[in-house]
Amino acid sequence: MLDLNTYVNEIVWWWCWYAKEISWQIVIAVSAYLCVCVFLYFLLKNTNHRPWQIPGPPSRILLVTAHPDDEVMFFGPTIYNIVRDNISQIYILCLTTGGNKQRKEELWDCAKILGIPEGNVTIIMNPELPDDPTLIWPETEVSKIMLNFIETYKINAVLTFDKFGVSGHKNHISLFYAFASMYMEKRVPSYCKLYILESVNIVRKYVQLLDLPISLLSGSYWYFVDYNQRRIIKEAMAAHKSQYVWFRKLYMIFSRYTFINTIQEVVELDFDLDFQLDED
Ligand SMILES: *[C@@H]1O[C@H](CO)[C@@H](O)[C@H](O)[C@H]1NC(C)=O
Numbered sequence: 001m002l003d004l005n006t007y008v009n010e011i012v013w014w015w016c017w018y019a020k021e022i023s024w025q026i027v028i029a030v031s032a033y034l035c036v037c038v039f040l041y042f043l044l045k046n047t048n049h050r051p052w053q054i055p056g057p058p059s060r061i062l063l064v065t066a067h068p069d070d071e072v073m074f075f076g077p078t079i080y081n082i083v084r085d086n087i088s089q090i091y092i093l094c095l096t097t098g099g100n101k102q103r104k105e106e107l108w109d110c111a112k113i114l115g116i117p118e119g120n121v122t123i124i125m126n127p128e129l130p131d132d133p134t135l136i137w138p139e140t141e142v143s144k145i146m147l148n149f150i151e152t153y154k155i156n157a158v159l160t161f162d163k164f165g166v167s168g169h170k171n172h173i174s175l176f177y178a179f180a181s182m183y184m185e186k187r188v189p190s191y192c193k194l195y196i197l198e199s200v201n202i203v204r205k206y207v208q209l210l211d212l213p214i215s216l217l218s219g220s221y222w223y224f225v226d227y228n229q230r231r232i233i234k235e236a237m238a239a240h241k242s243q244y245v246w247f248r249k250l251y252m253i254f255s256r257y258t259f260i261n262t263i264q265e266v267v268e269l270d271f272d273l274d275f276q277l278d279e280d
């Protein structure tokens with residue numbers, strides 16, 4: 001009996017020692033990561049990060065979204081920086097009213113807070129493009145609208161969602177497919193480049209600044225705002241009164257898209273690979 005007791009005691013002691021060791025290592029690793037995040041935050045806050053933004057200001061930039069509120073929920077830092085620099089011109093093309101007339105007004109109000117006049121915001125009402133998270137829009141219709149806009153306004157850079165559409169919404173993904181087909185069929189005018197906003201996994205999506213180190217490594221181009229500048233983005237989101245409900249308020253607090261946008265240029269090779277992978 002005595003022997004067994006000693007044995008059990010010894011095992012328990014070793015386990016406690018091991019757990020303590022491991023938890024110290026975790027605490028040290030987490031603290032180191034937090035320090036890196038804080039360091040990067042202040043570094044970015046105090047340096048000119050224009051070199052990492054979409055090349056070529058002055059340019060004419062078109063942001064294509066699917067619903068009123070996409071622009072501020074997902075592209076806030078990009079819009080903020082472009083407007084603040086006041087070198088490039090920016091236009092927003094939104095392909096639905098989100099099923100509600102009031103949302104048009106909300107988008108105009110939101111854009112105004114971000115510094116974009118009403119005249120630079122176009123909202124399309126087209127029965128072929130309904131607001132529906134399960135529906136891929138007809139690609140020919142979407143690319144026709146985009147090309148028309150690119151040619152009319154001599155747009156140099158178009159920005160939209162990537163093939164995951166940030167939230168997986170099929171309307172968002174439709175915009176990417178329109179990009180893909182325009183590009184592969186070489187219908188994009190030579191003066192215009194296509195860019196997509198990188199989607200990140202669900203953990204990275206909701207860790208705010210903790211995503212900074214990974215974002216900086218993964219994106220080709222990026223736009224960043226500090227806490228002060230981010231207030232404007234939250235204010236602009238509040239202009240979408242009918243949409244600003246509790247879960248979107250939480251989103252605006254925790255999402256990394258309210259701090260940083262990472263952007264890739266569309267290159268033909270990427271598409272060939274993507275489409276092959278998708279067909280498998
Ligand atoms: C932007 O720049 C132009 C001149 O280049 C100036 O007239 C205008 O006031 C500026 N706008 C803002 C919002 O700073």
Ligand SMILES: *[C@@H]1O[C@H](CO)[C@@H](O)[C@H](O)[C@H]1NC(C)=O
Pocket residue numbers: 083088089090091115116117119120
């Ligand atoms: C809005 O469009 C006008 C006319 O095309 C342009 O001059 C202006 O710079 C644009 N505004 C912004 C904020 O880009």
